[in-house]
Amino acid sequence: MNGTIAKLALAALLGRRRFWLLVAFPVIMIGLTALVAVMAGDDEFGWQMVGLLGYPLVLPLVAILAASSVLGPEVDDGSIVYLLSKPVNRHAVAISKWVVAWVATLVVGAGSVLAAGLVVEPGEQAAAWLVASLVAGTTYSALFLALSAVTRHAVVIGLVFVLIWENLLGSIFSGVAWLSINDWGVRVGHEVSAALDDPANLAWALLASLVVTAGGVFFAGDRLRSFALTGDE
Amino acid sequence: MSTLVLENVSRWFGNVVAVNDVTMTVGPGVTGLLGPNGAGKTTLMAMMSGFLPPSSGTVAIDGTPVWRRTDAYRQIGLVPERELSFGYLTGRAFVRANADLHRLPDAAQATEAILGVVDMVEPAQRRIDTYSKGMRQRIKIAAALVHDPAILLLDEPFNGVDPRQRMHLMDLLRRLADEGRTVLFSSHILEEVERLARHVEVVVSGRHAASGDFGAIRRLMTDRPTRYSITSSDDRALAAALIAQTSVQAVQLRPRGGLDVQVSDLGSFATALPRLTRTQDLTLFELSPSDESLESVFSYLVAR
Secondary structure, eight states: OOHHHHHHHHHHHHSSTHHHHHHHHHHHHHHHHHHHHHHHOOHHHHHHHIIIIIIIIIHHHHHHHHHHHHHHHHHHSSTTHHHHSSSSOHHHHHHHHHHHHHHHIIIIIIHHHHHHHHHHOOSHHHHHHHHHHHHHHHHHHHHHHHHHHHOTTHHHHHHHIIIIIIIIIHHHOGGGGGGOHHHHHHHHHHTTOTTSOOOSOHHHHHHHHHHHHHHHHHHHHHHHHTOOOOOOO | OOOEEEEEEEEEETTEEEEEEEEEEEOSEEEEEEOOTTSSHHHHHHHHTTSSOOSEEEEEETTEEOTTOGGGGGTEEEEOSSOOOOTTSBHHHHHHHHHHHTTOTTHHHHHHHHHHHTTOTTGGGSBGGGOOHHHHHHHHHHHHHTTOOSEEEESSTTTTOOHHHHHHHHHHHHHHHHTTOEEEEEESOHHHHHHHOSEEEEEETTEEEEEEEHHHHHHHHHSSOEEEEEEESOHHHHHHHHHTSTTEEEEEEOTTSOEEEEESOHHHHHHHHHHHHHHTTOOEEEEEESSOSHHHHHHHHHHO
């Protein structure tokens, strides 16, 4: 962990217009949930907003935007050489950047899921969604950081993963749950409240989340270790 | 004092050879890395600064390879050609971050000192995205110099910098070299290299074309046969007068008017031509070098 790298990553996150997009989605989601909960007068519709919009879409979207903001543009335009031409371990660079993306994902992403849950009904179920969001948000941020270190299309690929694989295919084939960050989080949340599904084995959900998180951050660091500056020729 | 040594370095990308068997030693003082665009200068710089592994051969500083050794950056200051994309930082914050990344004992003081060296104390409080090209260049140099490196690598440092700031930068680099540092800068402009570097390494199409004292290389370049195209009030009369000159190797009349002249000795041709036109009572309308592009200069050097 390197404080200077983290500070710069935070400046990169807050200093770009993309940050407002990152904040806008959760705010809209909370507003819609409140609107639905009040208009329908039935908590069930409110929970559907959390379970179908907040947790599976807004949370990963925040993670994608945060992870790609701290690393993507610098890798894209090569200006990361200014950070890498220093006697700083490249894994420390990756970890520092991940910590910033991770905290942003938890504060803005998981925080907004919790807020939406509290709007519907403070209690066990809201806590369960928070736990699910903390687990999934952590894993998402590491996976998308690794993605940002490899390709400039990290945002698009991340969206495809979330929309097509996790949400579309995940709702058709139950087996997808074994390879879905979304479902791992839900499984851990299930421990807090049975209102959440039980799509996979708990040990698997925890282990897989841990492996993807550690693997993602390590992989990002390894990519930075071999970062090559190619000319325009 | 540190020395950068390249031994039989090649680098290819797929089927394309970007750098072909280059061996050179860069020691203290200013060295110019001269070559046309696309010659492999940036690829060489990337290998020298540890941002690209050589496909074969070694790049080492004082005997230790550079690739995948982050400790090497204690000795290297790198000024990449890339634009700074840290527009949301102030110049001071950016230089300070570089000092912090080097874990300098007194980062604040080092930051102020180097801002003074590049003459950026006053604008340092503004965001980088408000800077002119020359100011960005100076902030980049300040960031690369803040840890007092023994080796300074600059990729096309004068690109887009206005003449006054260019003079200032050149003075700065000269001063750094006089203090015993190894300063290597790349450029595709002959005049820039001539004004700053005594020692020159020339690369063309990925190959090491020439190495040595700038004067010697310059002489090779100016002594080569040069072609001019001339239009005048009486081309045939001028052709007759020109061919009598020893500096002129060939004259050809163009079918639609005008002359092509091949000159072996540029200096005496340049002094002879005006005198000649005056005594023959001719008027020159146009005189232009027909192959004065840097590429042709380089290809001459390579062919030699």
